[in-house]
Amino acid sequence: MPGPPQDPLQRIHAVLAMGPLVPVITIHRKEDALPLAEALVEGGIRVLEVTLRTPEALPAIEILCKHLPAEVVVGAGTVTDPDSYRQAESVGARFVVSPGITPRLLDYGLRANAPLLPGIATVSELMLGYELGYRAFKFFPAAVAGGLEALKAMAGPFPDAVFCPTGGIRRDTAREYLALSNVMAVGGTWLTPENRVSESDWPGIARLARESLASCLS
Numbered sequence: 001m002p003g004p005p006q007d008p009l010q011r012i013h014a015v016l017a018m019g020p021l022v023p024v025i026t027i028h029r030k031e032d033a034l035p036l037a038e039a040l041v042e043g044g045i046r047v048l049e050v051t052l053r054t055p056e057a058l059p060a061i062e063i064l065c066k067h068l069p070a071e072v073v074v075g076a077g078t079v080t081d082p083d084s085y086r087q088a089e090s091v092g093a094r095f096v097v098s099p100g101i102t103p104r105l106l107d108y109g110l111r112a113n114a115p116l117l118p119g120i121a122t123v124s125e126l127m128l129g130y131e132l133g134y135r136a137f138k139f140f141p142a143a144v145a146g147g148l149e150a151l152k153a154m155a156g157p158f159p160d161a162v163f164c165p166t167g168g169i170r171r172d173t174a175r176e177y178l179a180l181s182n183v184m185a186v187g188g189t190w191l192t193p194e195n196r197v198s199e200s201d202w203p204g205i206a207r208l209a210r211e212s213l214a215s216c217l218s
């Protein structure tokens with residue numbers, strides 16, 4: 001049997017194929033990282049994106065990579081330049097998500113250990129990535145950048161491009177995005193509501209994940 005794909009451009013497809021829902025997580029208290037992630041995993045989530053928006057993010061990624069089961073993939077979000085990309089890789093991030101693209105970021109992603117899911121909001125941005133060989137993109141901010149109709153339109157000229165729309169997606173709209181043939185997964189913060197995290201309501205987080213997955217897969 002062939003092993004896992006070596007090319008970062010293919011490896012990001014393998015990450016997106018692991019689970020249809022990607023929680024976008026911001027960690028404010030380091031001690032929340034593991035119980036929060038374990039609750040999501042208990043609810044059926046297999047891919048986690050921790051945003052590099054707080055000083056706790058890198059230590060949190062390191063903790064999660066060390067303690068979560070190997071079948072759970074932890075990546076870094078809000079990566080905007082090669083320096084933060086390198087930092088994310090150095091703590092074990094298995095993939096990297098950017099909200100947008102820059103030439104330096106796209107170039108680094110071609111050589112990186114952790115594959116890149118580059119963020120695009122327009123066809124021209126998609127084409128910049130496409131020209132370098134990227135075929136999987138974060139579509140951000142999905143709801144305001146054209147939502148379902150934009151993704152349907154992109155399938156015409158770019159039938160082999162796949163997307164993880166993120167931004168403004170909630171439990172009731174996730175299902176509609178996932179029904180599109182070019183959407184492999186959807187991301188969002190709705191899976192980790194701030195009030196439940198601050199109250200350490202881990203059973204509530206697990207339940208929300210389970211219910212969201214069930215409503216997307218039914």
Ligand SMILES: O=C(O)C(=O)C[C@H](O)[C@H](O)COP(=O)(O)O
Nearest residue numbers: 024077078099166167168188189
């Ligand atoms: O930080 C990044 O790299 C981003 O691209 C932004 C996140 O994906 C959105 O903040 C999702 O937020 P919601 O719209 O609340 O689901």
